[in-house]
Amino acid sequence: MRQTFNFGSFLSARSVVGDTLHELGSKYDNVWALVADTGGAVKSFRNDYPDRYVDVGIAEQNLAGIAAGLALEGNIPFIMGMIPFMTMRACEQVRQEICYQDLPVRMIGTGGGLTSGGGSTHNAMEDIAIMKSMVNMNVLSIGDPNMIRDILYQSMTYPHPLYVRLAQGKQDRVLYEPGKYEYKIGMGLTPRDGKDVTIMSHGEMVFESLEVAKALEAEGIDVRVIDMYSIKPVDSKLILKAAKETKNILVWEDHLMEGGLASTVADVFTDNGIYPKKFKRLGIPQIYAGFGSGLEQRKKYGYDQQAAITAIKEMVKKTK
Amino acid sequence: MADPKEVRRLEDLAFEMRKKLLNLCGHYEGAVHIGGDLSMTDLLIGLWHHGMNVNPKDMKMPTRDRFILSKGHGAVCMYIAMCLRGFFDYEDILRTYGKLDSAYGMHVCKVYLPGAECSSGSLGQGLAVAVGMAFSARQKKQSHRVFCMMGDGETCEGEIWEAANTAGSYKLGNLVGIVDKNNQLMSSFAGEAMSFDHYSDRWKAFGWDVIDIDGHNMNQIVDALDSLPPVTHNKPTVIVANTIKGKGVSFMEKVVGWHAGALSKADMEKAIADVEAAYVRERSKS
Numbered sequence: 001m002r003q004t005f006n007f008g009s010f011l012s013a014r015s016v017v018g019d020t021l022h023e024l025g026s027k028y029d030n031v032w033a034l035v036a037d038t039g040g041a042v043k044s045f046r047n048d049y050p051d052r053y054v055d056v057g058i059a060e061q062n063l064a065g066i067a068a069g070l071a072l073e074g075n076i077p078f079i080m081g082m083i084p085f086m087t088m089r090a091c092e093q094v095r096q097e098i099c100y101q102d103l104p105v106r107m108i109g110t111g112g113g114l115t116s117g118g119g120s121t122h123n124a125m126e127d128i129a130i131m132k133s134m135v136n137m138n139v140l141s142i143g144d145p146n147m148i149r150d151i152l153y154q155s156m157t158y159p160h161p162l163y164v165r166l167a168q169g170k171q172d173r174v175l176y177e178p179g180k181y182e183y184k185i186g187m188g189l190t191p192r193d194g195k196d197v198t199i200m201s202h203g204e205m206v207f208e209s210l211e212v213a214k215a216l217e218a219e220g221i222d223v224r225v226i227d228m229y230s231i232k233p234v235d236s237k238l239i240l241k242a243a244k245e246t247k248n249i250l251v252w253e254d255h256l257m258e259g260g261l262a263s264t265v266a267d268v269f270t271d272n273g274i275y276p277k278k279f280k281r282l283g284i285p286q287i288y289a290g291f292g293s294g295l296e297q298r299k300k301y302g303y304d305q306q307a308a309i310t311a312i313k314e315m316v317k318k319t320k
Numbered sequence: 321m322a323d324p325k326e327v328r329r330l331e332d333l334a335f336e337m338r339k340k341l342l343n344l345c346g347h348y349e350g351a352v353h354i355g356g357d358l359s360m361t362d363l364l365i366g367l368w369h370h371g372m373n374v375n376p377k378d379m380k381m382p383t384r385d386r387f388i389l390s391k392g393h394g395a396v397c398m399y400i401a402m403c404l405r406g407f408f409d410y411e412d413i414l415r416t417y418g419k420l421d422s423a424y425g426m427h428v429c430k431v432y433l434p435g436a437e438c439s440s441g442s443l444g445q446g447l448a449v450a451v452g453m454a455f456s457a458r459q460k461k462q463s464h465r466v467f468c469m470m471g472d473g474e475t476c477e478g479e480i481w482e483a484a485n486t487a488g489s490y491k492l493g494n495l496v497g498i499v500d501k502n503n504q505l506m507s508s509f510a511g512e513a514m515s516f517d518h519y520s521d522r523w524k525a526f527g528w529d530v531i532d533i534d535g536h537n538m539n540q541i542v543d544a545l546d547s548l549p550p551v552t553h554n555k556p557t558v559i560v561a562n563t564i565k566g567k568g569v570s571f572m573e574k575v576v577g578w579h580a581g582a583l584s585k586a587d588m589e590k591a592i593a594d595v596e597a598a599y600v601r602e603r604s605k606s
Contacts, residue, residue: 056482
């Protein structure tokens, strides 16, 4: 169901996934929903298409293997689960069975970054690094809950494995007016233009980036914000354009600084021999975090709004 | 009871297959997983030449039975069983095995090998994929079976039992597991490190029907395959086949070093002579 637009209001990405899969299930008889005791969001799918719904209990490796078997038979399985267990417990199954055989399995994970509230066992800070390292895998990190709907529809004709990272998935900020933008695997989006500095982020951090851009506007710093929801494949053109036009780049993400979007962006600079004047990254340092809200932890570990504002002022001062 | 003529035909094929395997092993420079190949030779002949509905002229025939070799290091054994059925050319396997761009390598690779249902090599993963295929077939009301060949050693992997539990819970009657129970792992005998006691009971506990057989007795192999329940049955079936690693070659049988090995020309001749002598002995009995 399409949502009315109200910037900054909350919507559950999980229920958008549930509604969308239900729609897809009625349109396509090869869509399956698979869960590892995580089926809350797909109740309507389970009720209406019970013969295409499998709950394997708490067994993510098995789930990935079963999804591969279904995909080998021409089905499009959507796996839902908590990120660390889908990407790490089942890491090898995802690699051997799904990626090696290049199968159209869709993995939708919740609890991106330090948003799970469960502490280090449940935090998802390595997932992007792990998933993007796998040949044939495509990696998306989505903040705007309505965007997920378009991406899931698009995935029906996308013949490769797909990993979609969501934040908590319960209360996600609406960023974009439905229908206003086109979202495509391999593309990025520029919700705010600017000429002094570009913040590239994904997931929850896009909202934070827009907030920081607003705060800095008052101080005369013109910030461009790029929502790099497609991390692999990544929109190289958009990255290079930002490097040329704004000279300062800050990558800000709720993921380990090593191996996340920042590393991908650095790869793009290296591969093309085009570099910004200043390039900085903010994200999770080499720690195993404890408990608390995402907001509290971002502050504690030095990648909250204040940290971004300080980093940007520093960069702009040096290049102005 | 199995038709004696059919059993004899299959035994002759298994004899031919052992010779072809050993010949390849003797001609290939590197190591071949010959021990576990020889333990499942009779089973693969039973499957590819009797138990499974397959068509070498139409490898992707929708009604075909699906076969997953979960013990992927036995790939060459599957290539030769399929080759004898008309899928591949033996000379082609012999000439290119393990070489750059060959379809025939140490482990099953679907990217290169036409007719392979699923890539394998990392142990313990095949059964879950087979469960996925069985789910699909049941939902589409298809009548084929999904067969999954496992080694007993790889059933130390937890994922096997996750998949076994799912198959039992969801009553996948169209799924058939076969365990090549040769009582050896790469570096030890069953029971030395990990216990394999009450093995068939483990499967029963997960909701499977179990058929215990001598995996080198073609009568029993044929009987087991002929007695499989209809795909609508409310339990998956596992054939626990008691076998001997290195079966047929005196210096390989139950020898830990022959999990994988390279064979000199002289040893190859000795091995083939062993297989021939055993064949003559069996035939003189009947």
